[in-house]
Amino acid sequence: MNIMRELGLYLGCVIPTEQYAYEMSIREVLPRFDIELTDLYGATCCGAPLRNINLFTTMYLSARNMALCEEKGIDLYAPCPICHLALTEAKKKLKENQELKEKINSKLKEEDLRYKGIIELYHTLDLLHDVIGLDEIEEKVEEPLEDITFAAHYGCNTIRPNNLDRPDDSENPQKLEELMELIGIETEDYPEKLDCCGGQVISDHNESALTKAGEKVEAVQNHGFDGMATICPWGQRMLDSKQDSSADTIGESLSLPVLYYIQLLGVAMGIDQSKLGLELNLSPVDKLEAIEGIEEVE
Amino acid sequence: MSLIDLTSMAEPDEEQQENIEETLEALKEDIPDFCYQCGKCTSGCEAFILLELEPHSIMGKSRAGFIDELVNSEEIWTCMQCFKCQERCPQDLSPVGVIFALKNLAVASGKEIPGGYQKMLQSVLGNGLIQQTKEVLNRANDTRKRDDYDLPPVPKPEDMNKVQQILMKATQEKLR
Ligand code: SF4
């Protein structure tokens, strides 16, 4: 695949407001695979968190963001699985229900927008694994990460529900593992692999959410993995950014390096670490000798 | 402030009431007789152990007509939205879908909803996203801002007021 492909970069809420390392690595790594990322400047929240309040609003916001991208005549890339699921659901429901689509379009008209339903949606996982493809990635690996074993964390919405076109299998996802092996990382399945990080209830059930995250990190640590790779900003936020508070909550000491897969890929491609936001991982990633030159941030 | 104050403006009560009743009816139709209370949904529920959420009992209670009790319960707000129950139900049912519908109903009936969701809604209405751009820490505990990393401006609607008005009305709409 050497044709330049243009995609609308739909970041959602959590990535552009706090998970800067994910965004930096995406902007750094993907163009090297001939992907041109176009920002969707008028975008808003995908609507997923508002499912709890009003499902119509979710549908409207998802359609609105897709319409913004359709207007540019390009497909959409949503690096957040929660956004990706909400958009996929809206796309499917609006295809099945023309009446609802018209109702939503009548609201979009107030902003001179129209949702047509011609858009394709991608997440980081299928974009890397299926669109760019393993061969193309392998060619760009310059410094494979050696002698480390990592656990995969997919994030619930990356794989479920299966009837809404998820990037990987709901019960036995393997694409992230394949992508890790491609850059030299060893990996293995583990019993807690599909466990939830608790991220969706963090505001109202803080302690339970941190317990979920802490227990998953603890399990991965006890299995002897050297670290964990994620592809979800909510998962990264719980397992990395909040690892210390999770440790306090469950009363265990946790020190597991957690990185976005795309950060690891960037490292393996020889990209300067400062461009991959590695100083922003709050878990002890500096423990990883496989990442050459990784420094303790002083 | 309840969500109704925040969103309804001059919506006539009668219409609101009709709305709620219709949703309730639709919800009843959705809660099928096919749930045979096998409990598989609850056995894998991510919120079962810590927050005592039992999706099978929500299915059971809804079918038995205890909608009002559920709408007023705290339990519907503990769901972690992992979709395992829907994925694994041998009868192809969606407990998580029923839970979303119950929450929507709670909101539409003007129930007090958990603070986190209120805040998110207010933020989306105010600036389009669930939270404002944050300052974060790096591993050395230094403060970092988005601007420190040469990233382009955060997306935002050109005319937020207009989007806000559309959203306020949208929160009064039903899916069908
Ligand atoms: S898994 Fe399905 S059939 Fe079994 S109790 Fe849950 S909803 Fe009912």
Ligand code: SF4
């Ligand atoms: S979606 Fe909610 S109810 Fe269903 S299994 Fe997950 S936490 Fe439980």
